[in-house]
Amino acid sequence: MSERYANIVGWGKYTPEQVLTNADLERLVETSDEWIFKRTGIRERRIVSPTENTSDMAIAAARDALAIADVRARDLGLIIVATSSPDYLTPPVSSQVQHALGARDVGAFTLVAGCAGFVYALTTAQQYIANGVCDNVLVIGVELLSRFVDYTDRSTCVLFGDGAGAVVLQVSNEPAGVLSSVLGSDGSGAEHLILPGGGTANPPTHETIDQGLHTLKMNGNQVFRFASRIIGKALRQVIQQAGLTSDDIDLFIPHQANLRIIESAAKYVGFPEEKIFINIDRYGNTSAASIPIALVEAFEQGRAKVGDTLAFVAFGAGLSWAAAVVKVAERVKPIPFLHSRRKTPAWISAFNPLNTVVVKPLGTVLGLLQAGIQRLTSWFRRNQS
Numbered sequence: 549m550s551e552r553y554a555n556i557v558g559w560g561k562y563t564p565e566q567v568l569t570n571a572d573l574e575r576l577v578e579t580s581d582e583w584i585f586k587r588t589g590i591r592e593r594r595i596v597s598p599t600e601n602t603s604d605m606a607i608a609a610a611r612d613a614l615a616i617a618d619v620r621a622r623d624l625g626l627i628i629v630a631t632s633s634p635d636y637l638t639p640p641v642s643s644q645v646q647h648a649l650g651a652r653d654v655g656a657f658t659l660v661a662g663c664a665g666f667v668y669a670l671t672t673a674q675q676y677i678a679n680g681v682c683d684n685v686l687v688i689g690v691e692l693l694s695r696f697v698d699y700t701d702r703s704t705c706v707l708f709g710d711g712a713g714a715v716v717l718q719v720s721n722e723p724a725g726v727l728s729s730v731l732g733s734d735g736s737g738a739e740h741l742i743l744p745g746g747g748t749a750n751p752p753t754h755e756t757i758d759q760g761l762h763t764l765k766m767n768g769n770q771v772f773r774f775a776s777r778i779i780g781k782a783l784r785q786v787i788q789q790a791g792l793t794s795d796d797i798d799l800f801i802p803h804q805a806n807l808r809i810i811e812s813a814a815k816y817v818g819f820p821e822e823k824i825f826i827n828i829d830r831y832g833n834t835s836a837a838s839i840p841i842a843l844v845e846a847f848e849q850g851r852a853k854v855g856d857t858l859a860f861v862a863f864g865a866g867l868s869w870a871a872a873v874v875k876v877a878e879r880v881k882p883i884p885f886l887h888s889r890r891k892t893p894a895w896i897s898a899f900n901p902l903n904t905v906v907v908k909p910l911g912t913v914l915g916l917l918q919a920g921i922q923r924l925t926s927w928f929r930r931n932q933s
């Protein structure tokens with residue numbers, strides 16, 4: 549039996565429209581654009597509207613990922629949603645997403661591993677595909693931390709933003725998807741990044757609300773030290789495990805928490821600046837959503853493409869961390885070139901004849917052309933060298 553790999557064949561993101569700039573924060577707390585940018589690399593972040601929830605962002609990102617993958621929701625084998633900020637403590641947000649997508653009876657679960665959640669989920673999904681349990685798995689990283697941030701606490705409120713990113717993993721015979729992964733956890737540092745209220749330790753009462761226990765508390769300095777110590781090593785380990793060196797990595801897509809942490813990890817393994825993908829300036833720290841949002845942007849900008857080997861590394865609450873080396877292999881089906889982007893509500897798309905009659909076939913034709921051009925280009929490149 550040939551090996552089963554889990555190739556990334558679809559990707560999508562959702563970033564709310566409302567932008568919260570450093571200048572806006574200057575009006576809320578005693579801080580400055582200069583301090584925030586110099587210490588973190590953040591210029592602005594996105595914040596959801598009061599009517600949007602975590603599930604809405606996850607569903608929007610997932611719809612795009614399924615459209616690009618050309619996979620119907622009901623053909624999924626599993627849905628994993630990585631988040632620390634679900635709509636409700638129960639039911640799991642994964643079931644809300646499964647239902648909204650029309651993924652009838654498809655298994656779904658929510659995975660909580662702080663900012664490392666997406667890489668944990670990706671690794672888990674890969675196992676289901678490799679073991680022959682599923683052929684298509686939807687993995688979503690989503691976070692709505694703005695509802696848990698204390699906008700009077702300058703040490704946390706400048707950092708976090710909202711958003712979602714999703715990928716579809718599909719079985720492939722070619723070496724693809726997660727080639728190696730490293731997962732780690734050190735609960736001795738749990739109190740350094742904690743939302744103390746709302747769980748069994750401090751169920752919600754008037755007192756817990758008065759004490760402000762329902763917002764994120766962070767000892768930034770300790771988290772910074774932990775991250776600087778751990779992620780360079782995890783990165784080196786995961787690259788070695790894949791049987792590669794840092795030269796073999798085409799693009800490093802780190803968790804976007806702090807530019808200084810990213811740069812020190814990149815330096816530790818010897819990645820030049822041009823191999824690092826950074827978008828923290830525009831989104832801040834979107835926790836479990838940060839790597840998938842960055843991955844989608846890397847695809848959209850052509851910085852990540854078929855044939856590339858990518859390295860992910862993330863760290864966060866737990867404390868926990870995760871790293872993965874991911875290869876993007878050629879898809880069996882060409883990527884629909886003109887698939888309709890978000891913003892069109894699903895019910896409009898469903899009744900829009902253009903979508904089915906013109907755009908989809910046109911998208912497929914252009915997709916085939918694009919795939920043909922890609923093949924010709926790689927043939928010429930191979931024959932030139």
Ligand code: ACO
Pocket residue numbers: 578579580583584587588662663664702703706741767768769770771772775805806833835863864865
């Ligand atoms: N504006 C102005 N001054 C500030 C601000 C602010 N927004 N925040 C803190 N300061 C002050 C502090 O009060 C302190 O003042 P003092 O010296 O008078 O006491 C000074 O700036 C230095 O504070 P530090 O905390 O030492 O600053 P540091 O350089 O460590 O930067 C930061 C703080 C940015 C939070 C950094 O520690 C960091 O990024 N840590 C990692 C956080 C992180 O990545 N968390 C992600 C986990 S993700 C998850 O799972 C949800």
